[in-house]
Amino acid sequence: SADLMMTFVVMPLDAAWNVTVQWYGGDVLCKLLCFLKLFAMHASAFVLVVISLDRQHAILHPLDALTAHCRNRRMLLVAWSLSLLLASPQGERENTLQER
Template sequence: MTEHPIFDNMTDYTRGLDLTQLLSSGILNNMTCLEHAPQLTRAIVSKVIVLAVIAILSFVGNVATIYSIAINRKKQQTWSAIYTLILHLAIADLFVTVFCIGGEALWSYTVAWIFGNVACKLFKFVQVFSLYLSTFMLVLIGVDRYFAIRYPMKGVITPERCWKFVVLAWILSLVLATPQDKILHRIQLT
């Protein structure tokens, strides 16, 4: 019987191997893991089920919102700032649904990250980006509603100005999520 090395990071050990090779070789069955390594327990399966249900409901709701806004856009000649903000909030929430909620469910179920180091970094970047974007869209909606209530007759936030704020939110989210790549690069085990 051969002794298997101990790894802090499953990605480092399995680099270059695909999932079918790992399963057929028995490496995953005979590997020595650290004590803090996650395990697929009944509680984790329950967590995965709850997250999957939330992700499905959120996905359907956000797609329905985008569809409804698109249909209303075709019917109406005017376009208010709030439609733009809600549309982009629904898009941001789709990112959160897929990458944060759905991704966490998948990651919890597989117990280990099996998609490689580059995919891990990209995945974490998109998670942070989507959270920033969703938060910024909520802030913009709050600011828009404040001005609509405070100055109801002035139309302070026009659709053109709103688009500038939306673009700024996307760019700011991208910029603020970029350090995630640098942080993950420094903590990568060699």
């Protein structure tokens, strides 16, 4: 789902901004789409890290398959939570994006 968000939120949004060079959607929509853009980028990166850590653990500890499900759920929860936290609005960053 993180990669789908990148495909259907980040890429079309960047393409629209590159074509129009100006934002016509209003302040609230701008903030919402900036949040979704950052959230999707962070989530995609963190999910890749979770997949990598899972593969590393599976190779180094092949007999721990029974605990993998719980561990992976915790890692994914941390990844999505960090994405939400890092994408949360911050005053100065929002102003620079709005000026764009």
